[in-house]
Amino acid sequence: MPEPKPADSVGLVVPQFRHFDEPLALDCGVTLPAYDLCYETYGALNAAGDNAVLVCHALSGDAHAAGYHEEDSRKPGWWDNCIGPGKPLDTNRFFVVCANNLGGCNGSTGPLAVKPHSEKRYGPDFPIVTVRDWVRSQVRLADVLGVKQWAAVMGGSLGGMQVLQWTIDFPDRVRHAVVIAAAPRLSTQNIAFNEVARQAIRSDPEFHDGHYVEHGVMPERGLRLARMVGHITYLSDDVLHAKFGRELRDGKINFNFGVEFQIESYLRYQGESFVNRFDANTYLLMTKSLDYFDPAAEYGDDLTRALASCQASYLVISFSSDWRFSPKRSREIVRALLDNDLDVSYVDIESELGHDSFLLPIAQYHEVLRAYFDRVRTSP
Amino acid sequence: MNMAGLRAEQALIADWITAGSRVLDLGCGDGQLLAALAEHKGVTGYGIEIDPDNIVSCIKRGVNVIHSDLDAGLSEFDPESFDFVIMTQTLQATRFPHELIDEMLRIGRQSIVTFPNMGHWKCRAQFLLGRMPVTRHLPHTWYDTPNIHMCTLSDFEDLCAEKHLEVLARAAVDSKHRAVPGMGLWPNLLAEIAVYRIRRRG
Numbered sequence: 001m002p003e004p005k006p007a008d009s010v011g012l013v014v015p016q017f018r019h020f021d022e023p024l025a026l027d028c029g030v031t032l033p034a035y036d037l038c039y040e041t042y043g044a045l046n047a048a049g050d051n052a053v054l055v056c057h058a059l060s061g062d063a064h065a066a067g068y069h070e071e072d073s074r075k076p077g078w079w080d081n082c083i084g085p086g087k088p089l090d091t092n093r094f095f096v097v098c099a100n101n102l103g104g105c106n107g108s109t110g111p112l113a114v115k116p117h118s119e120k121r122y123g124p125d126f127p128i129v130t131v132r133d134w135v136r137s138q139v140r141l142a143d144v145l146g147v148k149q150w151a152a153v154m155g156g157s158l159g160g161m162q163v164l165q166w167t168i169d170f171p172d173r174v175r176h177a178v179v180i181a182a183a184p185r186l187s188t189q190n191i192a193f194n195e196v197a198r199q200a201i202r203s204d205p206e207f208h209d210g211h212y213v214e215h216g217v218m219p220e221r222g223l224r225l226a227r228m229v230g231h232i233t234y235l236s237d238d239v240l241h242a243k244f245g246r247e248l249r250d251g252k253i254n255f256n257f258g259v260e261f262q263i264e265s266y267l268r269y270q271g272e273s274f275v276n277r278f279d280a281n282t283y284l285l286m287t288k289s290l291d292y293f294d295p296a297a298e299y300g301d302d303l304t305r306a307l308a309s310c311q312a313s314y315l316v317i318s319f320s321s322d323w324r325f326s327p328k329r330s331r332e333i334v335r336a337l338l339d340n341d342l343d344v345s346y347v348d349i350e351s352e353l354g355h356d357s358f359l360l361p362i363a364q365y366h367e368v369l370r371a372y373f374d375r376v377r378t379s380p
Numbered sequence: 381m382n383m384a385g386l387r388a389e390q391a392l393i394a395d396w397i398t399a400g401s402r403v404l405d406l407g408c409g410d411g412q413l414l415a416a417l418a419e420h421k422g423v424t425g426y427g428i429e430i431d432p433d434n435i436v437s438c439i440k441r442g443v444n445v446i447h448s449d450l451d452a453g454l455s456e457f458d459p460e461s462f463d464f465v466i467m468t469q470t471l472q473a474t475r476f477p478h479e480l481i482d483e484m485l486r487i488g489r490q491s492i493v494t495f496p497n498m499g500h501w502k503c504r505a506q507f508l509l510g511r512m513p514v515t516r517h518l519p520h521t522w523y524d525t526p527n528i529h530m531c532t533l534s535d536f537e538d539l540c541a542e543k544h545l546e547v548l549a550r551a552a553v554d555s556k557h558r559a560v561p562g563m564g565l566w567p568n569l570l571a572e573i574a575v576y577r578i579r580r581r582g
Binding site: 315331334335338339341343344345346347348349350364367368371372374375 | 402424426432435436438439440442443444445446447448456457458
């Protein structure tokens with residue numbers, strides 16, 4: 001954390017844990033006998049309990065959305081540029097909650113957790129969880145925190161899908177839904193990319209059918225590759241070109257297979273830093289939740305009908321150069337909301353930065369968020 | 381209706397809008413009209429806008445706004461899903477005004493359209509002098525103007541006749557947005573801004 005603490009930072013934060021004893025029936029048919037959720041909160045819940053905002057994380061996110069864990073932490077939470085005193089999601093006004101999704105590897109029950117009444121970790125036996133399961137698991141957290149209705153639920157990418165699911169499953173518990181860089185379901189191309197990532201992990205000789213921890217190893221090569229592929233799809237061709245072009249690390253080609261182009265070095269770095277913080281089984285689970293998300297499926301593929309019981313007001317945001325969750329996909333959501341006469345505003349933010357834009361402090365984007373949150377009514 | 385801050389043209393429109401109706405405002409700008417209609421007439425609906433700064437203003441006012449290019453069409457909206465589709469001072473800047481009017485009357489039961497009148501005497505005078513008109517309400521030079529499809533009241537009414545559209549009401553204001561005296565006699569000469577309420581016949 002920089003010294004002195006920046007005025008718009010939530011500062012030092014401590015992750016919290018909540019144990020839930022009541023069994024949770026999952027979409028896959030398995031029932032989790034109990035589970036833990038790791039979460040962080042910023043700001044304070046007001047007396048009326050109507051200023052709580054739930055932030056949903058994306059594929060590789062966690063509960064640490066803002067602030068710093070240690071005095072000497074170099075990096076703040078993953079959405080620190082957006083959450084804090086005076087920031088677009090202003091913690092002076094709102095009580096912000098972010099929970100690590102079930103199946104995650106950063107505190108909430110997932111493949112790294114020890115099975116109940118056992119000494120073994122779940123590993124590959126952790127059931128495949130869906131976006132709907134996450135909402136089910138987190139509504140109990142809302143109850144515990146005394147939040148009857150979220151002032152807003154907000155998230156980008158997979159997190160945006162979770163926002164949509166919240167408003168479908170608990171229409172009376174969400175006043176505003178901020179759905180960023182999301183889609184009503186993955187495209188075929190997206191599922192294809194996820195399968196490449198999964199195969200990279202599963203074909204790593206150190207994967208051991210998911211039991212790598214018992215073998216004292218990690219399928220690092222596979223996870224690294226998965227992240228490299230993912231990372232390419234999160235950025236636009238233009239931004240990769242602008243950042244790295246065809247620049248050579250040694251200034252000349254060497255006629256070998258070492259790192260030559262700067263982009264190669266960058267991707268290896270991204271892959272490397274990812275394996276140090278993420279679990280391969282969790283990565284597999286999260287890509288599956290993405291693939292399975294399809295709220296319209298049980299309504300004859302009619303998204304309008306899927307959203308028919310929704311009550312929230314929506315803000316839908318896309319980014320012009322996002323080709324993984326393109327503006328067109330956001331417009332599908334907008335259209336279904338319009339068909340249901342729901343309150344909705346939609347903005348496509350001009351950005352060269354691809355899907356990753358949703359995590360970046362783009363001026364226009366943050367201005368839209370700020371304007372929207374200004375309208376979210378809360379008791380004093 | 382007293383709606384402070386509205387241009388006379390917008391106040392005219394507000395008078396024509398039935399309370400409690402559903403309205404779509406194409407090119408809604410900063411959302412002022414929709415916000416006033418919501419507050420004073422209990423109107424619900426959406427604005428469509430392309431300019432990002434205007435979109436932020438709409439959101440600040442609590443107006444539902446959809447970021448969209450009118451030239452890309454309105455296929456998102458179902459037939460007859462609005463009571464009124466409004467378009468103020470935008471028709472002349474669209475690529476296919478005639479198709480947009482069709483679209484407006486597909487999704488709305490009635491449409492209200494306003495546009496700068498090229499038939500105003502000041503424009504005619506400049507044409508007589510051999511120049512493209514540049515006036516207070518049409519301040520752009522020919523080479524740098526968003527207005528690519530200018531028309532006169534007569535032209536517009538010809539289009540309505542051709543499309544079998546019924547003109548339910550017509551009004552005119554000047555560039556200071558005051559109602560124009562003498563409008564009944566020489567509308568095409570005196571109106572700087574034309575305001576029409578139209579619907580499909582039958």
